[in-house]
Amino acid sequence: MKGVEAALAIWEETRKGLFLSQVLRRFGEDLPEGERKLASTLVYCAMRRYNLWVEILRSFLRRPFETLQAETRDILILGCAGLLEIKHFVPQSLVNAFVEATKKKNPADAALVNAVLRKIASDGREKLEELKNSPNQINQALFWGLPQWIARRWMESWGQDLAKKLFVSQLIKPYLSFRLSPRTDPGEMGEKFFEEGVKSWRSPYFNYVLRSNSFGHPPSMLGYNEGLWTPQTESSIFVSDKVLSLSSSLGKRKILDMCAGRGIKAGHILERAQDVTIEAWDLSKNRVYAGRRELRRLGVQNRSIWKVGDSLKLAPEEAPEIVLLDAPCSGSGTWGRHPEGKWRLSPGKLSSYSDLQRDLLERAIGMVTTGGIVVYSTCSVFREENERVIGEALCSNPDIIEIEIEGGGFPLQRGRPFGYYLLPGSPWVDGFFLCILMKR
Numbered sequence: 001m002k003g004v005e006a007a008l009a010i011w012e013e014t015r016k017g018l019f020l021s022q023v024l025r026r027f028g029e030d031l032p033e034g035e036r037k038l039a040s041t042l043v044y045c046a047m048r049r050y051n052l053w054v055e056i057l058r059s060f061l062r063r064p065f066e067t068l069q070a071e072t073r074d075i076l077i078l079g080c081a082g083l084l085e086i087k088h089f090v091p092q093s094l095v096n097a098f099v100e101a102t103k104k105k106n107p108a109d110a111a112l113v114n115a116v117l118r119k120i121a122s123d124g125r126e127k128l129e130e131l132k133n134s135p136n137q138i139n140q141a142l143f144w145g146l147p148q149w150i151a152r153r154w155m156e157s158w159g160q161d162l163a164k165k166l167f168v169s170q171l172i173k174p175y176l177s178f179r180l181s182p183r184t185d186p187g188e189m190g191e192k193f194f195e196e197g198v199k200s201w202r203s204p205y206f207n208y209v210l211r212s213n214s215f216g217h218p219p220s221m222l223g224y225n226e227g228l229w230t231p232q233t234e235s236s237i238f239v240s241d242k243v244l245s246l247s248s249s250l251g252k253r254k255i256l257d258m259c260a261g262r263g264i265k266a267g268h269i270l271e272r273a274q275d276v277t278i279e280a281w282d283l284s285k286n287r288v289y290a291g292r293r294e295l296r297r298l299g300v301q302n303r304s305i306w307k308v309g310d311s312l313k314l315a316p317e318e319a320p321e322i323v324l325l326d327a328p329c330s331g332s333g334t335w336g337r338h339p340e341g342k343w344r345l346s347p348g349k350l351s352s353y354s355d356l357q358r359d360l361l362e363r364a365i366g367m368v369t370t371g372g373i374v375v376y377s378t379c380s381v382f383r384e385e386n387e388r389v390i391g392e393a394l395c396s397n398p399d400i401i402e403i404e405i406e407g408g409g410f411p412l413q414r415g416r417p418f419g420y421y422l423l424p425g426s427p428w429v430d431g432f433f434l435c436i437l438m439k440r
């Protein structure tokens with residue numbers, strides 16, 4: 001099973017700090033479709049509930065998990081996740097594949113891996129059910145794949161019902177939404193996708209967005225290189241769509257995108273508003289490079305200026321009428337898509353995000369004049385990165401007011417008391433926060 005070996009190699013790379021999706025793309029290209037799917041399913045299952053697999057393994061091991069060699073730990077985690085989550089595989093062949101991999105990496109541990117994985121195949125589900133049905137908060141955090149401190153914080157700040165929704169969202173398998181360019185006909189594009197084996201249908205929220213049940217590799221799909229569509233989650237589309245409607249209803253054409261990243265929102269705005277110009281900043285040289293390339297792909301690069309640098313220090317070419325601050329954040333609303341993020345976050349890191357967000361928002365407010373708009377967004381569901389940041393900005397800037405947002409059918413959850421949340425709850429909608437401010 002080449003998929004098992006590839007999963008182990010991907011897992012090792014991810015430990016160096018890379019995203020699963022990045023590594024998977026690199027490894028996946030050389031694998032046949034079935035093996036690529038197996039590798040992807042294994043690494044995502046393992047990463048989504050990493051602490052759960054470690055806990056289950058502990059209960060089946062006679063020695064402390066930490067004393068095992070790193071390669072053996074990896075094999076046991078992927079094996080445990082595969083056996084308890086992948087239903088369409090014969091457990092015995094999966095166990096055999098992991099034992100074979102151990103023989104290559106750590107022959108001395110092959111018997112241990114064989115014994116532990118066989119035990120998990122026969123008794124592991126019972127343990128899983130036990131945790132699922134336990135009312136204990138620690139067991140719930142384990143079952144849904146969350147670090148305990150995060151589960152506790154969400155329970156405290158969201159209350160039991162909404163926190164449960166966030167817990168469940170950790171296990172929703174994400175799919176692609178395609179934002180169509182204004183020159184792309186949704187019906188024709190849907191047919192082309194179908195010919196390529198991808199089923200798609202219209203999003204209930206946007207008439208220029210198609211949903212799919214694919215997790216595919218966008219650059220190798222039909223129409224991507226020609227700029228006919230862009231993969232973008234519908235929550236992210238909601239944010240850039242709001243910038244578009246503010247620009248058109250208030251007649252504001254000069255936009256500053258303070259943290260433009262790879263230019264996904266900038267591309268959306270420029271392709272749908274021909275009279276808008278965007279100045280795009282980002283700290284990362286690589287992202288600015290990718291952003292420029294993205295706008296070129298869409299054919300809108302000549303209405304943009306890009307700068308690499310710290311948005312706390314850069315100066316705009318022209319006074320902006322709208323500032324979009326799509327702030328760097330913990331990404332907690334996108335952990336269904338990028339589950340490695342939750343294991344890399346710490347309380348200290350979370351508060352350093354809040355500090356940076358507060359400074360960036362102050363800078364954004366400082367750059368607009370009377371009537372100017374600041375659109376603040378994060379893909380996080382932590383109040384520390386959202387309402388708290390907005391609350392501090394409103395306190396220190398009495399000339400700023402919040403503007404109400406219409407959901408247009410999108411299930412918005414009012415922040416407490418500022419801004420709006422899009423809570424993660426379907427494969428096409430990540431968790432996002434959005435707040436629109438105006439200078440009086």
Ligand SMILES: C[S@@+](CC[C@H](N)C(=O)[O-])C[C@H]1O[C@@H](n2cnc3c(N)ncnc32)[C@H](O)[C@@H]1O
Binds near residue numbers: 260266284287311327
């Ligand atoms: C949420 S991402 C932006 C995504 C982007 N708006 C899009 O839709 O493609 C946040 C970005 O902020 C950038 N960033 C972080 N700190 C920054 C700073 N001090 N100045 C400018 N950019 C910064 C990161 O490099 C990252 O690309």
